[in-house]
Amino acid sequence: MTRKITTGDGRTIEVECLSCAITSGLIEPTGGVIIETKHFHAHQDIAYPISGLVIVASKRHIYSLDELTKDELIEYISLVQEIRRAQRRELGIEQVYYFYNEDTTHHFHLWMVPRYSWMNEFGRSVESLRPVLLHAKNKMNNKEHLHNVLESIELLRNALKNYRG
Numbered sequence: 001m002t003r004k005i006t007t008g009d010g011r012t013i014e015v016e017c018l019s020c021a022i023t024s025g026l027i028e029p030t031g032g033v034i035i036e037t038k039h040f041h042a043h044q045d046i047a048y049p050i051s052g053l054v055i056v057a058s059k060r061h062i063y064s065l066d067e068l069t070k071d072e073l074i075e076y077i078s079l080v081q082e083i084r085r086a087q088r089r090e091l092g093i094e095q096v097y098y099f100y101n102e103d104t105t106h107h108f109h110l111w112m113v114p115r116y117s118w119m120n121e122f123g124r125s126v127e128s129l130r131p132v133l134l135h136a137k138n139k140m141n142n143k144e145h146l147h148n149v150l151e152s153i154e155l156l157r158n159a160l161k162n163y164r165g
């Protein structure tokens, strides 16, 4: 079954799996690739203009953590840690929320959502995540935020460019 996806720059594309479309390069995420390793692909979903938000997707079309091979697992955890280090070092991000669910409509991907003080009005922990993302999507989609987001992507990409896993 295919789904219609509207990209950050307004194009509509029909894909079977958004994660496959992005990790294979069929869809270029706005801001480009942050880092690509043998088994994983990291990028930002520009629909949610939060600086330093990173999505880490597997290249293989799988849904669950227990489907990762030993190789993928080792690469995954060290890549996530390296991205986390870059978020702290380059962007001063002190805390990150990690979100990943196995009943997703597209395949295995982890959200790394930085925690900023403006998010406090939406509460803390898991119940704040959806309101925070919706607020970003509906109220922060302007030039200024977009500029910050693109700048952050560039900083993360540069910081990670020599990472080889």
Ligand SMILES: [Zn+2]
Binding pocket: 017, 018, 019, 020, 021, 060, 061, 062, 106, 107
């Ligand atoms: Zn897929």
